[in-house]
Amino acid sequence: MEERPITDWLPLTKKEVEKRGWDELDVILISGDAYVDHPSFGTAVIGRIMESEGLKVGIVAQPNWQDDLRDFKKLGKPKYFFGVTAGCMDSMVNHYTANRRLRSNDSYTPGGEAGFRPDYATTVYSKILKEIYPDVPVLIGGIEASLRRVTHYDYWADKLFPSVLVDSKADMLVYGMGEQPLREIIRGVKSGIPLADLTNINQVAFLQPKEATLPEVDSWETVSLSSHEDCLVDKIKYAANFKIVEVESNKWQANRITQQVGDQTLVINPPFKTMEEVEMDRSFDLPYTRLPHPKYRKRGPIPAFEMIKFSVNMHRGCFGGCSFCTISAHQGKFIASRSEKSIMKEVDQITKSPDFKGYISDLGGPSANMYKMRGKDESICARCSSPSCIHPVICSNLDTSHKPLTEIYKKVDAHPGIKKAFVGSGVRYDLLVDDFNKNNSDMNHDEYMEQLITRHVSGRLKVAPEHTSDATLRVMRKPSFKYFRKFKEKYDAISAKHGLKQPLIPYFISSHPGCEEVDMANLAAETKDLGFQLEQVQDFTPTPMTVAEVIYYTGVHPYTLQPIYTAKTKEEKQNQNKYFFWYKAEFKDWIRNRLTKLQRPDLAQRLLGFRNRNQKY
Structure with missing residues (x-):
């Protein structure tokens, strides 16, 4: 690790606080992740923002809660408040597989070692702080708090939980990306306003007595959800709640949301408008060391940092609105992009790292190729409440030009300190298929693909069709598999043209x-026909604040309230998964017998071929 003064990092110990000449901290951050001072790690971003606002900030990373x-x-005790986050992942997703099995590693801990954070970390940390320091406010945030801000189904406990504010006993919650509300909160507490009284700030949630009146904000209207108690006895009400929350989360001019929880009212203020370029640059240009804190040196590398230490995040948000994904629920559907100047500045910083060998691992974002994409007429976006800009078709108002992204690739490629700059993030391939994406008169998809394939692919390119069944894909809010076929044809043609494998x-x-079982058998056959032998398969996990989670729990789609089948038992899930591995001998008899029972011998033939006495399969 690069040798730098310990004061370059935000302090982790009392000695480090004293080295800065401080006798008191304004805010103490409690995090479930190890402290990595890099813009990809939320605790570092929050800490550096507070520092930029003149606060004295310390971090307690992965505290022993046992x-x-x-x-x-x-x-010690902070002047203003404690800030609590479970880390860069929901702690339950971090701890458990889709089969509810405990994971043996944690990518956000030195050496990848598991066991350094509790289940439901936000709640555990916050309750401990409230017991030790009952008079100090607690502000919770990060992805766990964000996705659990309202009544939600918890897959691991298999029950509905109320807002995380209830169990954690925290005073306030910041949801989504926290830069904008955090700066407002800091200015408020610095002016002498208690945290609990800052109830008119966008993008925060809090509890108040049921009989209390709502804070007055002229531009806000209020929409009420079914109470938590009603959701406990009526799954349909829970499903209907979700639609309201998702719609309001994706609007420019959203309403305030309220929900009754016992003798309290949960209040969720509308989100801020998506950050502009200057705000994004301001966040990414803060004085990060871009390194883990030196205290971890003897414990081994932090896998999550090793993965991204030579990567550049160019934008946030995703307008795909996929039913199983939490990105838009946390980062929003509108894209917030950095300036070219800010991106190139970060590239320069990376090239100066002592152990940099000339290879950037990723020029990307949540989806690699959404940089600078936004509405052509923003007044139309301001009136829109759709959760996706590209499902079931691409919105005619969406500018899907890849030109700005292509130019960034070229400039990074030409940098004297860069040998190769790869795109490691998943590429949204439907934006590159002319039959699906007809929004741009210049049709610059081919130019982008040429640049991507010839200069920025590290051996292989990740894409996510997710399924082959049109019925399942509609539930997923993904395009028809026929567009993946078209993309593959285009990809193969460009690769062949340049002699690339x-x-x-x-x-x-x-x-x-x-997804029915037969749909999985057909998926296996379709991908086999395309020459794929799938090795890594993701089993669906119902994550809070997603359409798919609501369907899993309630059995109905939250937008139509119509029933949708979901595999839930261990046997159902295993049966679906087995078809991926048609090429393995141990599954072949089972697949043939199962498809015969399901009256689909045609799929058995496609997967395994005919069997006769002289043929093995």
């Missing part, structure tokens, strides 16, 4: 709502 709790006391790696999900 023994004497001294980690929660080591930096860089296979496509398609990602698929089994057991997703709307």
